[in-house]
Amino acid sequence: MTSRTTRLAPAALLALLALTGCGTDGGTTGAPAPTVGGTSTSTLRAAPGGGGTEYGIERRDITVRPGERFSLTVPSAPTLGEHWYLADPRPDKAVLAFRGEHTTGDNSEADGSTGSTRSFDFTALAEGRTTVRLLHCPLYTCTGPGPDDRSTLGPSPSGSPTPYPTLTADPHAHGTGAGFYVFTITVR
Amino acid sequence: MTGFLGPLDSPAARRSWLSGLRDSIPEAASKNDLLDQIEGALFVPAPQGDPATLESLGKRYRGQVDKAGDLHDRVNKVARKGLPEVWTGKTSVLASDGVAAAARAATDMAEAFDGGAKALFALADALGHARRQDADGRARLEEARRRLGPREGFFDVVDRMIETDEEKQALAAARSVATDGVDLMHKAAVAADDAVRAATRDLNKWAAEARAGKLRTGGLSAVDRLMLSDTSGKAGAADYNEILTANDLERSGQAMDRLPAADRARMDHLLAGAGSPQEKAYLMKALAAGHSVDDIETFGQKIHGKDPAWLQQHLSPIVTQGDSLKDEGVDAGSGANVNTDLQSFRGQQWAQGGDGREGTCVASSTVTARAMVDPVYALSLTGGPSGQENDPAAFRRRLVDEQHRVHTEGHGGADWDGMVLEGKTEVVNKEISPETGSAYELHEVKSAEARRNVLPEIEKAVAEGRPVPIGVEGYEADGTRHGHAMMIIGQEGDKLEIYNPWGQTTWVSEDDFVNGGMAKASNSQLPDAYAVHLPQD
Numbered sequence: 001m002t003s004r005t006t007r008l009a010p011a012a013l014l015a016l017l018a019l020t021g022c023g024t025d026g027g028t029t030g031a032p033a034p035t036v037g038g039t040s041t042s043t044l045r046a047a048p049g050g051g052g053t054e055y056g057i058e059r060r061d062i063t064v065r066p067g068e069r070f071s072l073t074v075p076s077a078p079t080l081g082e083h084w085y086l087a088d089p090r091p092d093k094a095v096l097a098f099r100g101e102h103t104t105g106d107n108s109e110a111d112g113s114t115g116s117t118r119s120f121d122f123t124a125l126a127e128g129r130t131t132v133r134l135l136h137c138p139l140y141t142c143t144g145p146g147p148d149d150r151s152t153l154g155p156s157p158s159g160s161p162t163p164y165p166t167l168t169a170d171p172h173a174h175g176t177g178a179g180f181y182v183f184t185i186t187v188r
Numbered sequence: 189m190t191g192f193l194g195p196l197d198s199p200a201a202r203r204s205w206l207s208g209l210r211d212s213i214p215e216a217a218s219k220n221d222l223l224d225q226i227e228g229a230l231f232v233p234a235p236q237g238d239p240a241t242l243e244s245l246g247k248r249y250r251g252q253v254d255k256a257g258d259l260h261d262r263v264n265k266v267a268r269k270g271l272p273e274v275w276t277g278k279t280s281v282l283a284s285d286g287v288a289a290a291a292r293a294a295t296d297m298a299e300a301f302d303g304g305a306k307a308l309f310a311l312a313d314a315l316g317h318a319r320r321q322d323a324d325g326r327a328r329l330e331e332a333r334r335r336l337g338p339r340e341g342f343f344d345v346v347d348r349m350i351e352t353d354e355e356k357q358a359l360a361a362a363r364s365v366a367t368d369g370v371d372l373m374h375k376a377a378v379a380a381d382d383a384v385r386a387a388t389r390d391l392n393k394w395a396a397e398a399r400a401g402k403l404r405t406g407g408l409s410a411v412d413r414l415m416l417s418d419t420s421g422k423a424g425a426a427d428y429n430e431i432l433t434a435n436d437l438e439r440s441g442q443a444m445d446r447l448p449a450a451d452r453a454r455m456d457h458l459l460a461g462a463g464s465p466q467e468k469a470y471l472m473k474a475l476a477a478g479h480s481v482d483d484i485e486t487f488g489q490k491i492h493g494k495d496p497a498w499l500q501q502h503l504s505p506i507v508t509q510g511d512s513l514k515d516e517g518v519d520a521g522s523g524a525n526v527n528t529d530l531q532s533f534r535g536q537q538w539a540q541g542g543d544g545r546e547g548t549c550v551a552s553s554t555v556t557a558r559a560m561v562d563p564v565y566a567l568s569l570t571g572g573p574s575g576q577e578n579d580p581a582a583f584r585r586r587l588v589d590e591q592h593r594v595h596t597e598g599h600g601g602a603d604w605d606g607m608v609l610e611g612k613t614e615v616v617n618k619e620i621s622p623e624t625g626s627a628y629e630l631h632e633v634k635s636a637e638a639r640r641n642v643l644p645e646i647e648k649a650v651a652e653g654r655p656v657p658i659g660v661e662g663y664e665a666d667g668t669r670h671g672h673a674m675m676i677i678g679q680e681g682d683k684l685e686i687y688n689p690w691g692q693t694t695w696v697s698e699d700d701f702v703n704g705g706m707a708k709a710s711n712s713q714l715p716d717a718y719a720v721h722l723p724q725d
Contacts (some may be wrong), residue, residue: 078662078713079672081544081690083522103713105668110606111659112540112547112673139544139690140530140537174545 054119055183057171063186064124069099072132072183075172076103076118079111081139082171084118087180092130095187097123114172124187132183135164136171141178199381200641202232206374214367219355222363223339226329229370234323235380239316246308252301260294285465289418300394307390314383322376328369335362385640386682389647393679396434396651412459416440419469421500425510428678429500431469432476433653436561439625440476451481458488466496470503470563477562477623487564490575502570503563505538505556506531506677506693513683513695523712525694531556533570536580537691541604542588544690549673550607550657551594552689554619555587557655557675561623594619609659609719612673616657616721624654626723634718639702642720649723650679658686659719660706672714 052069055062064070076084086098099121106115120134135142167179196202209229216222335358417437420426432440447455455475462468470491474484491499500507509529516527531538538559540552559566567575569586577583595604597618598611607615609630616628626649633639646656656676663669678685683695686709696708707715 077547078670078711079547079549081711102666103664103668104666105664105670107669108601108606109669109671110547110601110608111612111661111671112549113601113606113671114547115605116668116670139539172545174541174543 052121052123057181060168060182061184061186063188066124066126066187068124068187069121070124071119071121072134073104073117073119074134074136074181075114075116075170077114077116077172078103080114080172083137083142084120085135085137086120087133087135089131089133091122091132091185092128094126095124095128095130096132096185097125099123122185124185127188129184129186132185134181134183135178136167136181137178138171138176196232199235199377199384200637202235203374203377203381204637205232206370206377210367210370210374213370214363216363216366219336219359219362220339222359222366223333223336226333226336226366226369229329229366229373230326230333232373232377234326235315235318235376237311237315237380237384239312239319242308242312242315246305246312249301249305249308253298253305256294256298256301260291260298285415289414292418293414296397300397303394303397304391307387307394311383311387314379318376318380318383321372321379325369325372325374325376328365328372332362332366332369335365385644388644389679389682392644392648393651396648396653415465416469416472419465421466421504421507422496423500424507428508428510428512428680429504431466431504432473433561434651435624435653436473436476440472443475443478447481454481454485458485461492462488463493464496464499466499467491467494470499474562474564477564478625479562479564483564487567487575490567490571501533502575503566505533505559505566506687508678508685508693512685512693513680518708523707523715524710525696525708528692528694530692531687532580532691533583534578534580536584536587538587538689539691540591540689542584546588546591546604547606548591548595548600548604549689550598550612551591551600551615553657553673553675553687554594554612554615555590556687556689557616557657557677558619558623560655560677561620561653565623606671607673612657612659613721620655621723624723626654626725628657628721629724630719630721632719634716636702636704639717642722643698643701645722646676646684646720647679650676650684654723655687656723657721658717660710660714660716661718662707662713662715664713670713671718672710674709676720 052071053064054071054073057072057074062070074084076082084101086101091098101118101120104117104119106113108115120132122132165177165179166182167176168181169176171181196205206229209225213222213225213229216225416432417430419431421429421431423429444452444455455471458471458481459468462471467488471484471488474487479487491503494502507529512527512529514527516525518525536542538552538556540546540548555569559569569590570583571577572579572582572586592604594615595607598607598615600607600611613628613630621627631638631642633642649656658674658676659671660674661669661671672688674689675687676684677687677693678695680695682698684698684701685693685695686706687693688709690710694709696705700706700708701717704715706717707713
């Protein structure tokens with residue numbers, strides 16, 4: 001028996017998502033000081049290697065300056081069989097440039113350590129506002145073609161154009177299914 | 189008696205030694221340096237083994253195939269005559285079932301002799317070719333040595349600080365001939381090493397398949413032994429889902445013989461009263477796992493009269509499908525095998541944290557492996573205290589509680605996050621070893637050579653039914669490490685069956701295991717096997 005797990009079907013991906021490649025485009029240099037919108041700074045830190053500021057999933061409204069390099073950093077452990085994708089519609093190219101994505105670990109010697117993160121790296125180009133949609137696919141979600149193919153389901157009864165809900169919960173919490181984590185980025 | 193092994197006595201050591209010289213001889217900078225290295229290569233013994241003897245042994249095996257085939261035909265004739273409903277053996281086996289099992293055993297015997305003959309013929313051919321190739325290589329090295337002439341003494345070297353063009357050309361020519369020679373010798377050593385490994389793997393497998401003979405106990409009749417060794421689970425391919433592994437057969441036979449007379453009588457009574465061959469096999473598996481007759485009586489009451497499908501669902505966590513070996517390629521995005529089977533109890537997977545959300549891969553793979561070798565333990569998880577439950581949600585709670593217990597036992601990280609190798613060694617020895625009778629020893633296998641060297645032991649262990657814990661890892665460009673724990677649970681040809689505690693099984697090749705292809709069992713961020721725990725005999 002064959003089961004298709006955790007992986008999105010290529011055709012469904014083309015329709016629904018744009019998968020991101022690894023690495024950076026290196027197109028932007030210089031990183032102005034980060035601008036913090038809102039009041040909480042609990043999810044904000046300097047990205048290693050001069051990649052700009054990192055924002056975690058707790059903050060969904062982020063304000064940055066033109067030219068600023070920043071990352072959206074989400075908990076992501078290869079040992080849990082989960083995947084994150086930069087989903088369509090992509091952020092407005094006039095406002096943000098996507099530089100790539102990378103994984104950072106917790107330097108643990110333990111097998112099964114879940115402390116690593118996945119970062120989606122951007123550069124703010126010009127003033128404006130746009131959204132970044134990250135799709136989280138925990139183990140055995142976002143399956144491919146077949147009877148359990150959630151990526152090709154039609155609109156739900158609620159009229160949602162996508163089979164995945166927008167989520168706010170901790171992605172690693174039990175019972176949290178696949179869903180979008182939507183960030184609003186304001187550049188000014 | 190174990191003889192003393194010299195440093196170059198094994199095929200693997202010769203392969204490794206010659207690999208180094210194959211790289212260094214083309215770089216030899218001087219005549220003396222080249223002579224030293226040529227002598228180093230010639231010092232290596234030729235591939236050992238006599239192809240003619242191996243071929244002769246293969247022919248003897250092949251000669252038994254027809255005899256086993258005749259036996260199968262004769263037994264089948266008996267089966268076709270319509271046997272009456274009579275019961276035989278100490279454990280009450282239906283005569284017709286016994287005859288059918290005998291026919292299958294005869295077929296298995298023919299296959300084992302044929303497989304053994306093929307393995308020996310292949311080894312004879314490969315060794316014959318390797319020895320010829322090695323001889324060609326030696327001849328070239330001898331020629332290179334002859335061209336170079338005698339070694340230069342200290343004063344010769346001082347006198348001729350400047351090499352003439354002619355000397356340079358002579359050295360280059362000799363080096364070229366020596367390079368060809370050592371390359372041939374290395375190829376011969378690789379071919380011989382690979383052939384010996386393949387033959388060892390296949391012969392171990394066929395030996396493990398000679399199942400009925402493993403159950404050596406004076407207390408059971410031949411037909412009892414045949415039936416017990418022949419019984420498989422209801423779902424999946426029969427050959428991949430035999431209830432009693434070779435190790436179970438051996439251990440249960442030994443345990444039967446050790447029982448005091450009163451316990452022995454109770455055990456005979458239990459077996460005779462079992463409702464199906466599967467029920468009987470699970471009782472013997474419980475005995476093999478080290479349970480007392482008291483425990484087995486209680487277990488027997490819980491499973492008595494259940495149909496084979498119920499028994500398999502509750503007592504065998506892993507079902508291997510007949511098409512699971514089919515290569516359907518890998519997923520382009522994750523690098524994992526497309527052909528992967530989910531392993532679940534009524535829809536609830538045998539997964540870490542129940543849904544894959546906890547970093548308890550070490551504890552979870554250990555719990556599942558223990559459930560594979562101990563049906564009493566498996567039933568406590570699936571069927572609960574009464575053994576009669578069918579609720580997947582309750583199973584999940586018990587499974588996760590047990591994963592947490594083992595995670596804590598191995599001093600795993602807070603919030604069910606990760607476990608280091610020391611903890612893993614502790615838990616596999618506390619949880620699995622008592623059931624299989626083999627202590628586990630950690631082997632770090634961070635190079636392809638180290639992984640190649642442990643393959644025969646892994647294959648022997650899993651062919652006999654003893655799971656092998658495996659650690660895999662991968663590194664990001666910035667040095668970030670990811671580590672994951674899985675379990676090697678089966679072997680077929682050059683393939684290894686891997687249980688991933690995400691709740692799934694798949695097959696990888698020996699080449700994948702040796703050369704960083706373990707992503708097929710998880711994902712591309714976890715490509716390298718780096719540690720295995722091997723059962724010690």
